[in-house]
Amino acid sequence: xxxxxxxDIHITVSxxxxxxxxxxxxxxxxxxxxxxxxxxxxxxQLLLKYFSGDTLVQGIKGFEAEFKRSQSSFNxxxxxxxxxxxxxxxxxxxxxxxxxxxxxxxxxxxxTVLP
Amino acid sequence: DAGVxxxxxxxxxxxGQQVTLRCSPKSGHDTVSWYQQALGQGPQFIFQYYEExxxxxxxxxxRFSGHQFPNYSSELNVNALLLGDSALYLCASSLAGGGTYxxxxxxxxxxxxx
Numbered sequence: 677x678x679x680x681x682x683x684d685i686h687i688t689v690s691x692x693x694x695x696x697x698x699x700x701x702x703x704x705x706x707x708x709x710x711x712x713x714x715x716x717x718x719x720x721q722l723l724l725k726y727f728s729g730d731t732l733v734q735g736i737k738g739f740e741a742e743f744k745r746s747q748s749s750f751n752x753x754x755x756x757x758x759x760x761x762x763x764x765x766x767x768x769x770x771x772x773x774x775x776x777x778x779x780x781x782x783x784x785x786x787x788t789v790l791p
Numbered sequence: 792d793a794g795v796x797x798x799x800x801x802x803x804x805x806x807g808q809q810v811t812l813r814c815s816p817k818s819g820h821d822t823v824s825w826y827q828q829a830l831g832q833g834p835q836f837i838f839q840y841y842e843e844x845x846x847x848x849x850x851x852x853x854r855f856s857g858h859q860f861p862n863y864s865s866e867l868n869v870n871a872l873l874l875g876d877s878a879l880y881l882c883a884s885s886l887a888g889g890g891t892y893x894x895x896x897x898x899x900x901x902x903x904x905x
Contacts, residue, residue, distance in 0.1 A: 719881055779894060
């Protein structure tokens with residue numbers, strides 16, 4: 677079965693430091709991959725997506741992610757974290773199930789930013 | 792351009808009761824998906840509606856049902872509520888012919904079952 681693993685439940689970084697959030701997936705074909713961010717009490721906001729082509733994708737708020745097929749990974753990075761980046765981050769895989777297209781999410785990584 | 796909207800924001804129900812949650816998709820979108828997000832977990836797919844029909848269902852019991860209206864808005868109904876149904880319920884909209892799996896999420900409805 678398809679699955680998404682985010683091995684880090686909680687990460688703490690200092691403001692201005694670099695960030696990398698890990699995501700591994702299990703899927704038979706080339707996946708559609710997403711990173712979403714969720715602030716407390718809010719819905720999910722799409723940060724970036726990968727469908728095909730260049731394996732390094734740029735997103736909003738200065739985030740980027742790199743698709744590595746050989747490692748089944750899609751890690752999220754940011755060179756310099758801002759206090760406003762504190763939130764929960766979810767990696768997701770797009771799957772075709774019957775005639776529907778659904779997202780399977782990882783369990784999330786909570787990011788804390790220290791001043 | 793209005794994004795995905797959901798109502799109500801919060802809801803408190805008692806075990807055994809029934810609840811209806813509502814969702815209006817992003818302008819131009821014709822497909823609505825519902826997800827359940829338990830505390831500390833990622834969202835879990837409940838089902839997806841397109842052309843007023845349920846396209847696919849996740850691993851949820853028949854107590855969870857839905858409906859899509861001609862204007863593409865949708866309702867999620869949960870019968871015989873259990874304590875374990877307490878969660879954030881997220882609605883997501885997308886375009887069926889968009890060729891991607893990109894979904895846009897609403898702010899969610901927080902359901903508490905006591």
